[in-house]
Amino acid sequence: DIVMTQTPLSSPVALGQPASISCRSSQSLVHSDGNTYLSWLQQRPGQPPRLLIYKTSKRFSGVPDRFSGSGAGTDFTLKISRVEAEDVGVYYCMQATRRFTFGGGTKVEI
Amino acid sequence: QLQLQESGPGLVKPSETLSLTCTVSGGSISNSGHYWGWIRQPPGKGLEWIANIYYSGNTYYNPSLKSRVTISVDTSKNQFSLRLSSVTAADTAVYYCARSSADVGTMDVWGQGTTVTVSS
Numbered sequence: 001d002i003v004m005t006q007t008p009l010s011s012p013v014a015l016g017q018p019a020s021i022s023c024r025s026s027q028s029l030v031h032s033d034g035n036t037y038l039s040w041l042q043q044r045p046g047q048p049p050r051l052l053i054y055k056t057s058k059r060f061s062g063v064p065d066r067f068s069g070s071g072a073g074t075d076f077t078l079k080i081s082r083v084e085a086e087d088v089g090v091y092y093c094m095q096a097t098r099r100f101t102f103g104g105g106t107k108v109e110i
Numbered sequence: 111q112l113q114l115q116e117s118g119p120g121l122v123k124p125s126e127t128l129s130l131t132c133t134v135s136g137g138s139i140s141n142s143g144h145y146w147g148w149i150r151q152p153p154g155k156g157l158e159w160i161a162n163i164y165y166s167g168n169t170y171y172n173p174s175l176k177s178r179v180t181i182s183v184d185t186s187k188n189q190f191s192l193r194l195s196s197v198t199a200a201d202t203a204v205y206y207c208a209r210s211s212a213d214v215g216t217m218d219v220w221g222q223g224t225t226v227t228v229s230s
Binding site: 001035037039041048049050051054055058060092094096099100101102103104105 | 173210
């Protein structure tokens with residue numbers, strides 16, 4: 001199975017400041033079809049997960065442009081350019097190249 | 111707008127079988143390009159994928175749970191279901207159903223989740 005490792009576990013950040021979360025996979029996430037199926041999910045307190053980024057860097061419908069994803073192969077990053085109060089929650093990376101596995105989560109708090 | 115709603119018992123006894131159903135509304139479960147699946151989240155912990163199914167019946171399981179899990183689909187009711195046998199306290203979790211779309215290559219629509227507690 002592909003293991004997903006996220007850092008940091010927790011990210012205190014001031015409102016209006018940037019935040020960055022890293023995700024590393026134990027194997028390359030490049031699929032045989034050429035796509036890299038790495039996505040980022042946001043889970044606000046008491047809510048189900050919500051898709052933010054798919055295929056490494058594509059923003060899902062309705063996601064603010066302050067969220068961006070980057071990376072390739074085994075190393076990926078989610079960046080929030082200016083954190084807002086509604087961004088508080090836990091962020092998960094997830095791979096769908098070979099079945100599905102999730103990172104352990106990163107808690108973003110103000 | 112597509113919506114998914116989980117339903118089933120909130121309490122299951124150890125060694126028994128957990129059964130959940132996800133009802134899809136606002137769209138057809140038979141649309142090509144979509145898979146339907148289950149994910150769980152133990153209290154205070156992260157997410158674990160359980161299984162996926164295509165409307166045709168093709169199934170995909172997490173190897174760590176495969177021996178205890180059955181996922182099925184009922185296109186006439188626009189529902190899909192999960193059965194997890196021989197449950198223990200370790201199976202206590204919030205269970206989510208979700209749609210996976212081929213165009214985004216991941217889970218893009220989630221249900222609100224249902225809490226299942228395994229206890230005698």
